[in-house]
Amino acid sequence: MSENNTLVCARDLTKVYRTGDVEVHALRGVTLDVHAGEFVAIVGPSGSGKTTLLNLAGALDSVTSGALTVLGRDLTELGRRARADLRLRSLGFVFQAYNLVPVLTARENVEFVLELQGVGRDRRARSTDVLNELGLDELADRRPLEMSGGQQQRVAVARAVASRPKLVLADEPTANLDGENAEILMTMMRRLRDEQGMTFIFSTHDPRVVAYASRVVTLTDGRVSADKRRNNDEIRTPGNPDTQDAS
Amino acid sequence: MIGTVSYKYALRSLHGHTRRTILSVIGVGVGCAMGLVATSWITGGGDMEIRAATGSGAGHLRIVPAQWPESRENSLRLTDWQKALAVVEARSDVRAVAVRARASGLLAFGNRTAGVEMVGVTPAGEEASNRIVRKAHIEGRYLRADDAGAVVIGRTLADRLDVELDDDLLVTLSGRDDISRAMLTVVGILETGSREIDGAVCHVTLDELNRITGFEGPGEIAILLDDNRHIDRARDELAQAVPEGNTVITWREVSPEIATGVAADRMFTRLLIGIVVIVVLLGIASAQLTAVLERRREFGVLTALGMKGRQIVSLLMIEAVVIGLGGAGVTLLVGGPVSYWLATSGVNITRMMGNDLSMGGVLIDPVMYGSFGAWVVWYAVGVSIVSTLGATAYPAWRAARTDPAQAMRVV
Numbered sequence: 001m002s003e004n005n006t007l008v009c010a011r012d013l014t015k016v017y018r019t020g021d022v023e024v025h026a027l028r029g030v031t032l033d034v035h036a037g038e039f040v041a042i043v044g045p046s047g048s049g050k051t052t053l054l055n056l057a058g059a060l061d062s063v064t065s066g067a068l069t070v071l072g073r074d075l076t077e078l079g080r081r082a083r084a085d086l087r088l089r090s091l092g093f094v095f096q097a098y099n100l101v102p103v104l105t106a107r108e109n110v111e112f113v114l115e116l117q118g119v120g121r122d123r124r125a126r127s128t129d130v131l132n133e134l135g136l137d138e139l140a141d142r143r144p145l146e147m148s149g150g151q152q153q154r155v156a157v158a159r160a161v162a163s164r165p166k167l168v169l170a171d172e173p174t175a176n177l178d179g180e181n182a183e184i185l186m187t188m189m190r191r192l193r194d195e196q197g198m199t200f201i202f203s204t205h206d207p208r209v210v211a212y213a214s215r216v217v218t219l220t221d222g223r224v225s226a227d228k229r230r231n232n233d234e235i236r237t238p239g240n241p242d243t244q245d246a247s
Numbered sequence: 248m249i250g251t252v253s254y255k256y257a258l259r260s261l262h263g264h265t266r267r268t269i270l271s272v273i274g275v276g277v278g279c280a281m282g283l284v285a286t287s288w289i290t291g292g293g294d295m296e297i298r299a300a301t302g303s304g305a306g307h308l309r310i311v312p313a314q315w316p317e318s319r320e321n322s323l324r325l326t327d328w329q330k331a332l333a334v335v336e337a338r339s340d341v342r343a344v345a346v347r348a349r350a351s352g353l354l355a356f357g358n359r360t361a362g363v364e365m366v367g368v369t370p371a372g373e374e375a376s377n378r379i380v381r382k383a384h385i386e387g388r389y390l391r392a393d394d395a396g397a398v399v400i401g402r403t404l405a406d407r408l409d410v411e412l413d414d415d416l417l418v419t420l421s422g423r424d425d426i427s428r429a430m431l432t433v434v435g436i437l438e439t440g441s442r443e444i445d446g447a448v449c450h451v452t453l454d455e456l457n458r459i460t461g462f463e464g465p466g467e468i469a470i471l472l473d474d475n476r477h478i479d480r481a482r483d484e485l486a487q488a489v490p491e492g493n494t495v496i497t498w499r500e501v502s503p504e505i506a507t508g509v510a511a512d513r514m515f516t517r518l519l520i521g522i523v524v525i526v527v528l529l530g531i532a533s534a535q536l537t538a539v540l541e542r543r544r545e546f547g548v549l550t551a552l553g554m555k556g557r558q559i560v561s562l563l564m565i566e567a568v569v570i571g572l573g574g575a576g577v578t579l580l581v582g583g584p585v586s587y588w589l590a591t592s593g594v595n596i597t598r599m600m601g602n603d604l605s606m607g608g609v610l611i612d613p614v615m616y617g618s619f620g621a622w623v624v625w626y627a628v629g630v631s632i633v634s635t636l637g638a639t640a641y642p643a644w645r646a647a648r649t650d651p652a653q654a655m656r657v658v
Contacts, residue, residue: 060551061652081555088553095655099548103259108252115250116554159552 006069007167007199008034008057013066014222015052026052028222029066034201036166039193041213042203048219050203051171057201058091058169059083071166088117092160094170094202098152100144106155107131107140110162117163130162131155134188150181154188161192168192170202174209186212253558257565264538271534271570271635276577278527279631282520283582286626287589289516290618296509297475297498299611302378303444304366305501306345306469307478308485310335313494315466321349321364322421324464326492334488335470340481342473343376345369348456348466352420354400354449356408363404363449365420367456367465370394376471379439379448379610387412387435394452399435401445412436423461431455439610505609524634531638539563539642546646547654556647563646567639571632578627589617 015027027049034040034057042050055061056068059075068075071090078086087093100109110127119126131140136154144152153173160168170189174182190212192198202209210216218226261268301307310331312323325331328346335344348367353360370390373380380389390399398416400408410416410433420427437448453465472481478497486495499506539546546559593614 055652058551060655061650084550084553084555086553087551088555091553093551095548095551099544099655101256101545101549103263104252104256108255112252112256113552115252116552116558 005036006033007036007071008032008201009067009069010053010057011067013053013056013068014064015049015056015061016064026222027056027064030219030222030224032217032224032227034167034199036199037193037197038199038201039190039212039214040199040201041210041216042201042219043205043210043216044219044225046205049222050219052222053219054169054171054201054203057167058093059086088113089163090165090167092163092165092168092198094153094156094160094168094173096172096175098144098149098156098176100152100156100159102144105141105143106136106147106158109144109155110159113159113162119163127158127162130158134158148181150177150184153177153181153185157185157188157192161196161198164196165198167199167201170200172203172205174204174206179208182206182209253562254565257562258569261566261569267534267538268570268573271531272573273577274527274530274534275570275574275631275635276581278524278530279574279578279627279634280580280582280585281523281527282630283578283623283626284585284589284617285516285520285523287582287586287617287619287623288615289513289520291590291616293509293513294475294618295612295615296505296512296609299378299609300502300505300509301471301475301498302376303609304345304377304379304469305498305505305609306376307472307475307498308470308482309496309498309501310468310470310485310489310493311496312466313492316494316496316500321351321466322423322460322462324348324462324466325468327490328464328468331489331493332468334485335468338481338485340473340477341470343372343471345372345376345469346453346465346467347373347469348453348460348462348464350420350422350456350460352418354404354408355417355419356410356414359408361404361407363400364447365398365418365449365451365456367453368450369453373450376469379444380437380450382610383437383439385435385437387433389435389437390450390452392452394434395455396429396431397434397451397455398431399437399448399450400433401448402436402438403442403446404449405433405436407446418459420456420460422459427459427461429459441610444610502609524630528634528638531635532641535563535567535639535642536645539646542646543649543654546649547651550649551651551655559647559649560643563639563643564636567635567643568632571635572628574631574635575628578631579624582627583623586617586619586623590619591616593617 010030010032013027013030017024017026030053042053044050056063057070059070059078063076073086101112104112107127110130111123114123114126128140131137134154136158139147139151139155174185177185186209189200193200204210215229217224310325312325315323332346335341346369350365352363352365354363368390370392374389390397412433414433415430416433418429418431431451437445439445457463472478482495482497489495549559593616595613596615597613
């Protein structure tokens with residue numbers, strides 16, 4: 001894999017949270033490269049540092065020590081505004097609790113991100129296209145409270161990928177979904193990876209979800225305890241639903 | 248950049264928190280309504296005080312000898328006063344003109360005496376420009392242009408001297424060369440209700456005063472304008488046109504004690520309004536800050552999606568403008584009728600001041616009116632929006648600095 005294909009490059013990454021005199025070491029020297037087109041699952045027990053790693057990779061939080069380059073940008077050098085710009089233009093986010101704007105419809109939620117990016121008049125058409133591509137056209141005019149959790153999360157994915165980001169980060173995207181909706185969501189994300197070459201990094205506890213990953217990184221106590229790339233026949237895909245759950 | 252979806256977002260957020268929005272709108276509206284009513288009252292009251300001061304003889308403007316502002320010497324006379332008068336009368340913004348001279352002296356009747364400032368007037372000009380003459384009850388009559396040896400005095404002065412109509416008074420004045428004396432017949436006793444004013448009024452015709460003192464011409468030309476907002480402009484224009492040796496001063500210089508009183512009144516009331524507005528603003532700011540803290544997770548998500556600080560500030564400012572507009576509506580709904588009532592019905596201040604309606608030698612109106620006009624709408628909209636934006640500034644700044652990772656950890 002060439003260096004140019006490396007979207008995330010973490011070297012000896014640490015993150016310490018301080019609350020008064022108490023220090024919590026969330027990451028203790030993580031070294032990890034993620035390359036374009038990978039579909040990476042970050043697994044590990046609660047408190048192992050999965051969310052922290054995603055937050056750092058998503059420029060949502062700052063590194064305590066170590067080096068972190070995302071899409072060629074050294075995050076330790078970026079200020080608040082540059083980080084926001086990176087998130088807006090180059091990264092997509094899917095959150096565990098969906099976090100759609102409750103007062104906007106599905107289409108408006110997608111359109112909102114495009115508007116923030118400065119997309120002009122065609123943002124409505126583009127948001128409609130994204131929803132159509134993902135089979136969400138029937139939900140376009142519904143507000144989040146009028147949708148199920150699974151539907152909301154699919155709209156959240158549509159929002160995340162509307163600007164065609166190279167890297168999509170998803171923190172426990174299926175945690176609030178039942179098995180069926182979790183599978184629908186993963187199928188959708190996998191299709192985006194296969195058809196549009198997007199790179200996904202997602203954290204999860206769910207073995208059925210892990211089955212879709214092309215690579216599984218296991219975190220334990222803030223360290224990478226395992227990093228396994230998988231062959232195509234090990235990966236669960238829409239056309240290969242019987243693949244074994246993997247971990 | 249803020250676009251249509253952001254506007255929808257802001258408006259629907261307000262709609263989604265109806266109770267909070269309504270309370271904010273009412274808070275802004277009631278606070279601004281208090282400010283509106285107070286402003287109406289001050290503006291109307293200030294106008295009334297200026298009207299009273301300028302209409303009680305001072306005039307909006309006064310042409311006086313160039314040395315007068317410094318010396319306040321009554322023996323000074325205008326240079327080429329006919330030309331100065333012609334300049335004044337040629338203006339279209341002049342409502343009334345009074346030509347006068349003054350002399351300090353003593354009135355005596357029997358064994359009683361009283362010190363006075365005798366004013367030599369042109370009766371027609373005085374009746375047109377001096378509300379003390381116009382509004383007072385006069386026993387007998389006021390002066391006529393052709394009166395000789397006639398004097399009109401105030402009721403208090405008459406009581407002090409124990410004189411009645413047709414009594415003859417001995418007047419002793421400082422004349423041009425020496426002390427001058429004359430006998431004057433009381434043709435009118437003027438009663439305003441103010442002991443202060445009624446104890447000071449002593450009018451003769453200008454010709455009579457100059458005949459007694461030996462001076463020539465008037466010492467002042469008092470000018471009432473149609474509109475007191477143009478005093479300074481008219482003063483500047485007149486100052487260029489009056490003959491050399493004269494100067495033009497405003498009522499503020501003629502009656503500095505009243506001008507100071509008016510300014511002090513305004514400052515005090517503005518201070519009160521300021522305190523009220525600050526308290527209201529702090530209330531709104533507190534409510535907005537609470538709202539921002541409640542929405543911390545929401546702002547965290549927006550920040551995570553890449554929304555920049557200024558875009559979050561803009562979003563909250565849109566909400567603030569809408570609250571401000573709602574507040575303007577409440578301001579007009581609550582403050583408008585009260586201001587209108589103040590402007591049309593007024594408040595009878597005799598209950599507070601009794602019947603002595605004078606202040607610093609000025610005859611004030613028994614009913615004080617507020618001010619009302621199109622400015623009420625601009626005031627309501629402007630103050631409501633500006634104050635809401637001001638009160639939202641800090642909460643918006645806080646929202647703009649939301650740490651996304653930290654905010655989203657809060658469930």
